[in-house]
Amino acid sequence: MKYRIEKDSLGTIDVPEDAYFGASTQRAVNNFPISGLTLPLSFIYSLALIKQCAAVVNNELDLIDHKISNAIATSAQEVMEGKFDDQFVVDVFQTGSGTSTNMNINEVLASRANEIITGKKGGKSPVHPNDHVNLGQSSNDVIPTAIHVSAVSLIKNRLTPALVNLETSLSDKTDEFKDVKKMGRTHLQDAVPIFLGQAFSGYARQVALAVKRIEAAQNNLAELALGGTAVGNGLNTHPDFAKKVIAMISEHSKFNFRETENHFEAQGGRDAAVETSGALKTIAVSLVKICNDIRWLASGPRCGLGEISIPSLQPGSSIMPGKINPVIPEAVIQVCAQVMGNDTTITISGQGGNFELNAMLPVIAYNLLQSIDLLSTGTTLLSEKCINGIRANREKCADNIEKSLAMATYLVPHIGYDKAAAIANKAHKAGKTIIEIAREEKILPENELTKIFFL
Numbered sequence: 001m002k003y004r005i006e007k008d009s010l011g012t013i014d015v016p017e018d019a020y021f022g023a024s025t026q027r028a029v030n031n032f033p034i035s036g037l038t039l040p041l042s043f044i045y046s047l048a049l050i051k052q053c054a055a056v057v058n059n060e061l062d063l064i065d066h067k068i069s070n071a072i073a074t075s076a077q078e079v080m081e082g083k084f085d086d087q088f089v090v091d092v093f094q095t096g097s098g099t100s101t102n103m104n105i106n107e108v109l110a111s112r113a114n115e116i117i118t119g120k121k122g123g124k125s126p127v128h129p130n131d132h133v134n135l136g137q138s139s140n141d142v143i144p145t146a147i148h149v150s151a152v153s154l155i156k157n158r159l160t161p162a163l164v165n166l167e168t169s170l171s172d173k174t175d176e177f178k179d180v181k182k183m184g185r186t187h188l189q190d191a192v193p194i195f196l197g198q199a200f201s202g203y204a205r206q207v208a209l210a211v212k213r214i215e216a217a218q219n220n221l222a223e224l225a226l227g228g229t230a231v232g233n234g235l236n237t238h239p240d241f242a243k244k245v246i247a248m249i250s251e252h253s254k255f256n257f258r259e260t261e262n263h264f265e266a267q268g269g270r271d272a273a274v275e276t277s278g279a280l281k282t283i284a285v286s287l288v289k290i291c292n293d294i295r296w297l298a299s300g301p302r303c304g305l306g307e308i309s310i311p312s313l314q315p316g317s318s319i320m321p322g323k324i325n326p327v328i329p330e331a332v333i334q335v336c337a338q339v340m341g342n343d344t345t346i347t348i349s350g351q352g353g354n355f356e357l358n359a360m361l362p363v364i365a366y367n368l369l370q371s372i373d374l375l376s377t378g379t380t381l382l383s384e385k386c387i388n389g390i391r392a393n394r395e396k397c398a399d400n401i402e403k404s405l406a407m408a409t410y411l412v413p414h415i416g417y418d419k420a421a422a423i424a425n426k427a428h429k430a431g432k433t434i435i436e437i438a439r440e441e442k443i444l445p446e447n448e449l450t451k452i453f454f455l
Contacts, residue, residue, distance in 0.1 A: 022107035028100040034093040040369045044088050045080045046150035047105045052076035053248035071113035092366045096359025098143035106133040136237040143361045144225040158376035163211045169383040170204035182397040190406040206286040213279040220272040228263030231356040270358045274350035280371045281343040284336035291329035306396045311389035328386040335378035342367040407434040
């Protein structure tokens, strides 16, 4: 039988006729095609890793024989290699424990393991999806574990390297622009001159702190709920199961995961996910500030600030030839808006812990992993397609400084605030520069004016 799931207004998902999943997954597919959104493959692969390690450990503990263990582990490896991506069709919006997705992978692995052993896929013998693939586990501890493992994997392998690269790009510009003087601005008004490199040093520092924030969040993600089974008391699992499986997960992922200190906290609350999302939101806020500054500094280029030039990715608008839009900064700003929205969803979902289980696990997983993925890609594009290609418009920067009325600030220590303000007003009314008025009124000797204004 072929199932069709409505995905969006443009089409449907065809579920393969030769699907490996079993009856539990079929019921979920038939009864709950709410959105057509499915959990990311990074999550599915983390689930497969957990199942693979569990099968090996259960064999070591003499709970399943080697043939069954090996078949499950081989099937899980094939899942992680992407061979069965089309078999994971359960909607994100499902039972809040993620049981449907847990059974989806249990059934896929059991079906494929049976095929490896007997040549015929499907069924529950010799490999059973619950008795063997899910042995020592519950959706209630496996799904929270998979959330942490997949989040750490994406942060470690994608987001952190992307942020480090962006920090490097910004630091390079800090050095490149260290001698380019430009107007500083507060309240969107002229302030006093700074160096363009100083502005970029601020951006680089924001990103450096972003790396520290996300690394700090990983420490709490390192605690795994595995071993708590249904309610946190470890019912129906071997006392050595969790620590052995987590040790294998750590070895495979090259990250030091550890069993949670308290399984009731690890299953009833989702505070580590909420904390991580908060760090991601903070990173998004930083990126919006950086991207908006770049848009302003590159605005014009002739009738705006025009103090920097950014790479031309889409020359010409749909109606105005020659117009160059800040494509990458605007794309990243939209990414950040999505991340901020995801954080709100995760915050609300984090409140979904009633007694011994948080019942909003799938939506937490979906939004958290999407935020990490979006920030990883957006950050990479920002550094490679924008920051690296920024050039300083030195003449424009110098011209803006000369014309600014804020240059009167340099006179305050010499003639007082009120006299400096009067000169600024005269310059504004006359359409002249501060230096021109200061010279006309001979308020200080020429050699002092030269020293004050770095002429």
